[in-house]
Amino acid sequence: MSLWTIAWKYLCGRRLASALTAVSVALGVSLILATFLLTRGIRAGFIAGTTDYSLIVGAKSSPTQLVLGTIFRLDVATPNIPYTVYEQLQDDERVERAVPVALGDAYQGFHYVGTTTDYFATAPWRRKNFSVAAGRFWDDDPPDQPSYEAVLGAEVAQRTGLQIGEAFYEGEEMAERPLRAVGILRPTHSADDRTIFFSLASYWDMNEVARAMAIKPLTTVLVRPKRLSDLTHLHREFNVNPETQAALPSAVLLTIFNLLSVAEEVLRFVLGAVVLVVLLYLFVALYSAMLERRREIATMRALGARRMTILVIVLLESCLIALIGGIIGLLGGHGVAVLGAHLLSQRGGLALAPFTVSTVHPLLLVGVILLGACAGLLPAVLAYRTEVAENLAPLS
Amino acid sequence: MLQRMSVFSLCLWLAMGTLLAYSDEVPRLTFAQLVDSLKANLEVTQKIKSYNGKEVEIQGFIIPAGPPDLSFFLLSRVSAIGNYCCELSTGQDETVYVYTAKGAQLFYDPLRVYKVRGLFEAGVHTDPAHGVSLFRLRQAHVEEAVGAKIMKIGDTPAAPR
Numbered sequence: 001m002s003l004w005t006i007a008w009k010y011l012c013g014r015r016l017a018s019a020l021t022a023v024s025v026a027l028g029v030s031l032i033l034a035t036f037l038l039t040r041g042i043r044a045g046f047i048a049g050t051t052d053y054s055l056i057v058g059a060k061s062s063p064t065q066l067v068l069g070t071i072f073r074l075d076v077a078t079p080n081i082p083y084t085v086y087e088q089l090q091d092d093e094r095v096e097r098a099v100p101v102a103l104g105d106a107y108q109g110f111h112y113v114g115t116t117t118d119y120f121a122t123a124p125w126r127r128k129n130f131s132v133a134a135g136r137f138w139d140d141d142p143p144d145q146p147s148y149e150a151v152l153g154a155e156v157a158q159r160t161g162l163q164i165g166e167a168f169y170e171g172e173e174m175a176e177r178p179l180r181a182v183g184i185l186r187p188t189h190s191a192d193d194r195t196i197f198f199s200l201a202s203y204w205d206m207n208e209v210a211r212a213m214a215i216k217p218l219t220t221v222l223v224r225p226k227r228l229s230d231l232t233h234l235h236r237e238f239n240v241n242p243e244t245q246a247a248l249p250s251a252v253l254l255t256i257f258n259l260l261s262v263a264e265e266v267l268r269f270v271l272g273a274v275v276l277v278v279l280l281y282l283f284v285a286l287y288s289a290m291l292e293r294r295r296e297i298a299t300m301r302a303l304g305a306r307r308m309t310i311l312v313i314v315l316l317e318s319c320l321i322a323l324i325g326g327i328i329g330l331l332g333g334h335g336v337a338v339l340g341a342h343l344l345s346q347r348g349g350l351a352l353a354p355f356t357v358s359t360v361h362p363l364l365l366v367g368v369i370l371l372g373a374c375a376g377l378l379p380a381v382l383a384y385r386t387e388v389a390e391n392l393a394p395l396s
Numbered sequence: 397m398l399q400r401m402s403v404f405s406l407c408l409w410l411a412m413g414t415l416l417a418y419s420d421e422v423p424r425l426t427f428a429q430l431v432d433s434l435k436a437n438l439e440v441t442q443k444i445k446s447y448n449g450k451e452v453e454i455q456g457f458i459i460p461a462g463p464p465d466l467s468f469f470l471l472s473r474v475s476a477i478g479n480y481c482c483e484l485s486t487g488q489d490e491t492v493y494v495y496t497a498k499g500a501q502l503f504y505d506p507l508r509v510y511k512v513r514g515l516f517e518a519g520v521h522t523d524p525a526h527g528v529s530l531f532r533l534r535q536a537h538v539e540e541a542v543g544a545k546i547m548k549i550g551d552t553p554a555a556p557r
Contacts, residue, residue, distance in 0.1 A: 046464065047463060047464055047465055050463065050464060054461050096527075124524035124525065125524065125525050125526070125527070225527075226527060226528075227527050227528050227529075228461045228470060228491070228493070228526055228527055228529070229470065229489045229490075229491040229493075229529070229530070231459060231461050231470065232459055232470075232472055232474060232476060232490075232491065235476060248459065248460055248461070248476060249464075250460035250461070250462065250463060250464040250466075250469075251459075251460045251476060251504070251506060253460075253464040254460055254464050254466075254504035255504065257464065257504070258503055258504060258505075261503070
């Protein structure tokens, strides 16, 4: 019988205690892995979902609100700016492309965005490509002839069940002006998957106040300068203006990442404490198991087992518990990450990849086994030093 | 006696090593030098071009013009957020396009001066993703510059070491 088999049989001999110890290891590992996957995933989700435009111009408010509202639709829209801001940017010779964005209400929780077809246009500097999986894009209609045609984000179509040609609206006042789905976008893995797009003319005509306005309102303008070195000048000009502000999307995201790293630091301490508790639990479990088995160990020694063999058996037991707990923990960690990713995707609009496997997985498993071996070291040494004569004495 | 000589020669080697390491320090370019090097039609002087392909250090503010992993960003004399009250833009190109090898892991502060080292390139270059640039640093490494001074236009630039 190999030493592995003996260690396994010992574990099976006290099934409940071994299972509980493995579960405690699994809980610790899943907590560590889920935290790692989710914190890394949130960053990756923000990076993947961000805009290709270098500057966002909107009304005076917080830059974070401007970026989270416009790009990720995670915050309420900033106040309106006049359409003339967009015209001014379009006429600016330093600007390669300016795209107006008007944030509106929502249909079943999916935001309305009024914009122009430039929003979907490709460019060498764009990572994001928009294409329709079904139907077509709408055309830029003149302000007095709104088409009420809408293009649905991939998730909108999937979750609302809206089909091409189908009319839809939310709220009694919108019954006279329903939107009609003309296209469904392919997934972009960004907040655009959860958005309903239509023309600015339709956006203005939907709203009673906007209909009456001579200068139409917008929420923000996305800007790409011809030369990025002009970015600082444009940024400064719109911020010095008392009515507008400009924000660099990446600067805002980096500030959010700074806050995340503070939270990660705190989490690291908490996880360190978790590792310590699990180690202690593993140690206590193995130690008490060893104390219970002193007589058996003495018998094995009397039958010819060497001290080193006893030490290795106890160490193998602790490694086996750590391995089983580690594997269950890896699976559990991914399970928790999937749940977290689902919640973040539904409520936060961030697309996370919770199934990503990296070098962290084998490292975590090896680390758990090594820590398991460390926790089993003292009980193993005690087993190694078990005296045959003392422990084989009659119990009475 | 022999032991004393060995200790003495070891000290001598250490001192020489330190001196050599100091002399290997990369030259620092200032924004004042970069702006001074600009000529008509987006041309730059031969003096600044002589640094092409060499590792240099430039200190400035980070303008995150690219993705938030900072695999690309602009290094500027002027902060993206501060200085609205007291300093006007010169209208000149006061930015360096920085390409980092694996993105930069740092605590981003728009009001902090960063020290960037990388392979320097001067002269017009068009990149489909980032457009036209005059000055670039490739394979760059970023770290905070403690107590750094940004040279303004009109300041006397320190001679590069």
